[in-house]
Amino acid sequence: MRSFTFRRALQWLVPHVLRHFILITAVLGVLSLAWIRIGLHGDPPIRADGYTYYVYLPSWLIFHDTTFDSVARDCCGGEFAVDTGIVRWPSTGRYVNVHPMGVAVLMLPFFVVADLLTRWSNLPRDGFSLYYQYAAALAGLVYVLAGLAILRGWLRRHFRPGIVLATLVVITFGTNLFHYGTFDATFSHAFSFCLIAALLSMTERWWEAPRWITSLTLGLVVGLMILTRHPNAMFAAFVPLYGVTSWHTLRANVSRLWARRAKLAGMFAVTAATVSPQLAIYHAATGHWIVSSYGSFGFTFDSPHFSGVLFSVQKGLFFWSPALLLAVAGVAVARGWARMLVLPTLLVMAADTYLIANWWDWQFGGSYGHRAFTDALSLAAVFMAAFFEWTARRQRVVPDVAVAAVLTTSLSIVQMIQYWLRLIPAQDTTWEQYRQLFLRFH
């Protein structure tokens, strides 16, 4: 009989936990949803931004109305409150939703089940009663889980199981990803996370073998990504930039893209078809095909808040999710396959950060951590895995990195719970508040 050793136990445990990681996260997610709603008497899941992303569904499928007027009559006496984010366009008087329809499209299967159950139980068929609320929250959780499953499959192609598992744990619980799959599950971030993970994974497959089905599905994913959050269109740049590390590889990609132009055109056609209903809605409401649904709000390119969005106590990405510094280190030490993604990642994330830092509300309203970066966490996962792989080759630094990963992940979990308990302010947190609340649950 072989003697028990820690190493042997790990060798047995890691593949098993990795295989069941999605299930474990699902159980934790459902328990968290129940705790938030029942234990903490949290607000209904369809609220704030989640309301505007979701409202397309009751409007289309219950009231058979694309203008939102029927929902406004039913819920709100004919006029939405100004702060709902559904405002009348000045020149036409029609409602325009600040948020696009992608989340609603992705929630559709959940909504249909909720609607059937609502009729079955004789609950009010208003789009916001019990089953609709739970279905919408569950949709966000399921898309986070789907994104994690895609990410696991993608990382498994390039990294050992132990590295993939460590990466998934830190990305899920060491950032605000789990929060956006549970507490704020109806916001767009759970859905965008899944779509960007799918985009990255499929881009790799498309460059390996550009089958028609891959091309068209990739077009659909890009379309849904744009439909969910318009600025995420920039992540489509990964398709042409995949594997670019120099001028030479860029030229090689261009010639390979030209050789695949028919499939590229097919991909573009599917993307355009997917996005077109949103354009039609904009046109019907405003008379223009492309509009800034935020009206006078938008980007303030003369005063970017780079340090605010990256390091500040208010909403700094690395302040609230310090585990992501491991991914930054991974960019520097990435080798092999991960190295091929460094340049596209730096270009896309620089553009993304620039837009986020220039948004009029650079804190992105009430949120745990900086939610604008949550969408791209699958990209951070690649470089976190690259850093863990680099660490694994240097036994001397393994304990230090393990301690850093455990501490930053634990801190993130503690702070997430503090946010759920409404101890941490939804926005404008000050250093004094942070210091007073540090690791406190009351």
Added chain:
Amino acid sequence: MTRRRALAASGVVAFLVLIAAAMTYLHDPPWIGSVTSGLRDWEQEPSGTRFRWASSHATFYVPSDRSTMTLSLEGVFGETDGRTGTIDITVDDRWLATFTLPDSEWIQRRLTIAGESTGRRYRRIDMRVRPTFGHRNLSVKLGEVALE
């Protein structure tokens, strides 16, 4: 049939039985009587009258063995001009009554809810009010519903 297939078949049967049981339960859940929507928490008038603010669409349930209900309502449609509001009542999506609600005055309206039996323990009452005011879209106070 191999042991594995037998296990899988049992699993499928158990799943279908579970779904059927859940659907039967959800067709007439006992907790639905306490479900409301579009109604805020209970408050109390200085006179002692308990009420809940209703938004433009409010829903509550009444036991199906009751044949009449008396609604106590006060419209608050803008106290300066004294205009009135309109309220539509439906029972299980069937129209029951439409009436005008005066401004700032408690009224009581007795309504007969007997009709086709749905075979459920509770009947759903929907109130749709217009106009509503303010950020929370409130305009009607609904007192305790008396049932006979």
